[in-house]
Amino acid sequence: MTDIDQQFAQAQTDVTQLPERPGNLTLLRLYALFKQGSSGDVNGDKPGLTDIVGKYKYEAWSALKGTPADDAKQRYVELVESLKRGEAS
Template sequence: MSLQQQFEQAVTDSKALPERPDNMTLLKIYALYKQGASGDVTGERPGMMDFVARAKFDAWAELKGTAQETAMQSYIDLINSLKG
């Protein structure tokens, strides 16, 4: 199975995790997904009042420069570890 196929399977698996991960893990999942799917962060940082969007943007921005393949593999590994 290719890395892209494994990534897509992990995305599907992430929607059926046995437990909802904590917020920090959810941010990590989001950031790894965005880096793996889209590459480096784009757009403007959301304003101070949009806490959720700002946290997501910042988590993704922390991965700037990470190769998409590396982010995909990290995402796959994280989802697999959460599946139990």
């Protein structure tokens, strides 16, 4: 396991123990970075209009298309660290 993989795994644990719940836009950023880092580019069909949450998640992940997995992992780790310090919400 590489260093970034270890940091990414630790950030996944840390994000569940944040002192307060992040805002919806931050949650979307976390989701998109996690998916890009763990699964690569978005795949599957875009959810329909009746699945609003799924649509926003898909669009957030799709916006990162082409981002290397390690870059997404690093950005995820940095975002979780800033949330732990209370710098982002």
